Amino acid sequence: MTTEQVLQLFRESGALLQGHFILSSGLRSPVFLQKARVFMHPDKAEKLCRALAEKIRAEGYGGVSQIVSPAVGGIIPGYETARHLGVPAIYTERVNGVFELRRGFELAPGEKVIVVEDIVSTGLSIRECIEAIRKLGADVVAAACLIDRSGGEVDIGVPLVALARYKVPAYPADALPPELAAIPAVKPGSRGLA
Numbered sequence: 001m002t003t004e005q006v007l008q009l010f011r012e013s014g015a016l017l018q019g020h021f022i023l024s025s026g027l028r029s030p031v032f033l034q035k036a037r038v039f040m041h042p043d044k045a046e047k048l049c050r051a052l053a054e055k056i057r058a059e060g061y062g063g064v065s066q067i068v069s070p071a072v073g074g075i076i077p078g079y080e081t082a083r084h085l086g087v088p089a090i091y092t093e094r095v096n097g098v099f100e101l102r103r104g105f106e107l108a109p110g111e112k113v114i115v116v117e118d119i120v121s122t123g124l125s126i127r128e129c130i131e132a133i134r135k136l137g138a139d140v141v142a143a144a145c146l147i148d149r150s151g152g153e154v155d156i157g158v159p160l161v162a163l164a165r166y167k168v169p170a171y172p173a174d175a176l177p178p179e180l181a182a183i184p185a186v187k188p189g190s191r192g193l194a
Helices: 003-012 035-039 042-058 075-085 124-135
Strands: 016-022 028-033 066-070 089-095 098-101 112-120 139-148 160-165
Touching: 003 016, 003 035, 003 042, 003 160, 035 042, 035 075, 035 112, 042 075, 042 139, 042 160, 066 075, 066 124, 075 089, 075 112, 075 139, 089 124, 098 124, 112 124, 112 160, 124 139
Parallel strands: 066 089, 066 112, 112 139, 139 160
Antiparallel strands: 016 028, 089 098
8 A cells, every 4th residue: 555545545534634733742733644533434444454464564574473552542553453463452551651551461571562553753652652562571573553754754763664654744833834833723632641
């Protein structure tokens, strides 16, 4: 699946938004990818995650025992990608601001896993998820996402398999271009969830 095909599924779902957005990282952007609008359509989520699983295999990372995702955004793509890889899907949740496994989820020391996320901008959630997994002694062989908003520039400390790379500008709040500063900002993300 090409980047344009991925973006077309977002457009068809009303999930490729234009305006002035406050991202979960705190950066500002004229583009927001509202993946929940895509995930509400099981056929579109299945198509994207099947293609991501195929890309994970093609890049040599298919031999893992589990998929681990950061909650909340990574749960659906993690589950659906794991289904296509034929492995279980678990997720980390924030407890007092730090990711950890809950709900009886477990990882064995040395177990090989992949972290699957929805959209990567700065890579903060993936890095925090990787840290939680490594504390348990498991081996994160790679991470994967549907869209890498950094266009391949983000460093998460492990290889990143991205179904699509889509460079989207992002700016600190005090360094906005005039055309973005003239539009009221909205915060559609979910980082503030407990």
